[in-house]
Amino acid sequence: MAIPRTPPGAYPAVLSYGFRPFFLLGSLYAGAAILFWLPLFYGQITTSSVFLPVDWHVHEMLFGYLAAIMTGFLLTAIPNWTGRLPVQGLPLLALVLLWLAGRLAVFFSADTGWLVGAAVDCAFLLAVAAAAATEIIAGRNWRNLKVLLPVAVLLAANVMFHAEAHYQGISDISRRLGLGAAVVLIMIIGGRVVPSFTRNWLARENQGRLPSPFSHFDAATIALSATALAAWAFFPESNVTGAMLIAGAVLNAMRLARWAGDRTLREPLVLILHVAFVFVPIGFLLAGLAVVLPGTVPSAAGIHAFSVGAVACMTLAVMTRATLGHTGRELQASIGTCAVFVAIVLAAVLRIGAAFVPTDAILLHISAMFWVVAFLGYAALFGGMLVQPKLRARQPNKAPS
Structure with a gap:
């Protein structure tokens, strides 16, 4: 419209x-x-x-x-x-x-x-x-x-x-409640944009298997996952909470598998959406294992899979695509944009790893470096687009009258 x-x-x-x-x-x-x-x-x-x-x-x-x-x-x-x-x-x-x-x-x-x-x-x-x-x-x-x-x-x-x-x-509770709200927002909004943008690109560039449409399975996955996150916020040490979180991991992994992400390897702007969503089931799994296997899996691993992984990767993916599209640019990822995507994914992986070796700060420092590169890199690449007027479509040359 x-x-x-x-x-x-x-x-x-x-x-x-x-x-x-x-x-x-x-x-x-x-x-x-x-x-x-x-x-x-x-x-x-x-x-x-x-x-x-x-x-x-x-x-x-x-x-x-x-x-x-x-x-x-x-x-x-x-x-x-x-x-x-x-x-x-x-x-x-x-x-x-x-x-x-x-x-x-x-x-x-x-x-x-x-x-x-x-x-x-x-x-x-x-x-x-x-x-x-x-x-x-x-x-x-x-x-x-x-x-x-x-x-x-x-x-x-x-x-x-x-x-x-x-x-x-x-x-205490508010940390997990706020992060849980962010993850639910990703499951709702991401559950729209990831299959939608994937479908649009595949229909144009790589015809074949398309993402499955939203169904009762998706709705049930979001409902169960939101309930698990609420339980995680208020009852983080309950084995029932742990079981629900692990179930959320399985269901969200199945949901992601239905979106044909394996067919988008040639398009970074679409692929990064799938990579970002991967951290949702990873976060559920690590958070659940931290509950049922205390002392084996650190709680910080699941927290940072959700935050540095799902939240940061998804927001940067959406920010990049929205900036290009709404400022009149072609939806194409430059080398710099791909570098931003790689940096934020590395930041997430390293931050999760750092949770398992809290006595060694090197992973934490490297993760922080990649985070800064990703976000300040986005600002450097797209800041000019954000403060300048939208590009106008080129008009065909008129024949002289």
């Missing part, structure tokens, strides 16, 4: 669509936050936050970086679902400034007080949920209201994160 646009020049190009400011700021923040994190972890620098260093790291990855990318994606996808104008101009600028205010509020919460920091920080996700719900309801696009459930859970997890950190001294 064609979506009307406001007149050119009404505001800067970077405020014409949600993906532009949030993908740019989110990628810069992801890279900068990890550069800051390791010296913070080793006590070489400090923050003015009420959070412990590890809590600051976890919080800013979930509710800083991920929240920004999720917002950019939703504000770009919702107009396509509803046929309405995108959130742009001053309303979009207000959301961007609120996100920035949240980052500052968390960093300086020891000076402002934990409650002020929490209120400013949580206001962003509340505003995003309200904006998304308003647009979906106004467009009468009822079937996509379910996408708001993981957003609402992420907001609730953020509120709980601040409360736990204040009253208990460290976050």
Whole structure:
């Protein structure tokens, strides 16, 4: 459906669509936050936050970086679902400034007080949920209201994160709840875009077996997996939770196998979507084994399979494709783009490996290096596209009159 646009020049190009400011700021923040994190972890620098260093790291990855990318994606996808104008101009600028205010509020919460920091920080996700719900309801696009459930859970997890950190001294349930909400969002949205983009490319370039359409099996897999993640958040030591997580691993692996990813090896922009989703069943499996085999599989392995693997790889894959498509470029992966994909996958694999050898920091440091290369590499490659107007299609030369 064609979506009307406001007149050119009404505001800067970077405020014409949600993906532009949030993908740019989110990628810069992801890279900068990890550069800051390791010296913070080793006590070489400090923050003015009420959070412990590890809590600051976890919080800013979930509710800083991920929240920004999720917002950019939703504000770009919702107009396509509803046929309405995108959130742009001053309303979009207000959301961007609120996100920035949240980052500052968390960093300086020891000076402002934990409650002020929490209120400013949580206001962003509340505003995003309200904006998304308003647009979906106004467009009468009822079937996509379910996408708001993981957003609402992420907001609730953020509120709980601040409360736990204040009253208990460290976050616990809220970490897993927020990460679980992110994984559910990937299972829902990824379950749409991965087979859809795969089908489109295969139909055009490699005719033959196509991804299976969404079915009751997919719905059941998402339902069971979401239940397992909820149990993991609140009952992380229960053997029932472990069994459910392992079942989620099997079902998500079967779901991925139905999407014909093995036929996309020639197209990096499609292949990376499948590679990113691979970390979903890996995360479920490692998280489940950590429950049923305590002391053998570290809990950090599953956490980082979900976070550095599924979340980071999928967000970079979607960011890259959306940036190219929505700025009028060809959907082709350059050498630099492929390098970004390789870097983030290596970061994920090495970070999972580092969980098994916590006494040796070399894997952790190399993983962090690849993470920074991936996100700052994205910003370097695509930043110009995000702040410049969309390329116009070339018009055929008119014959002289």
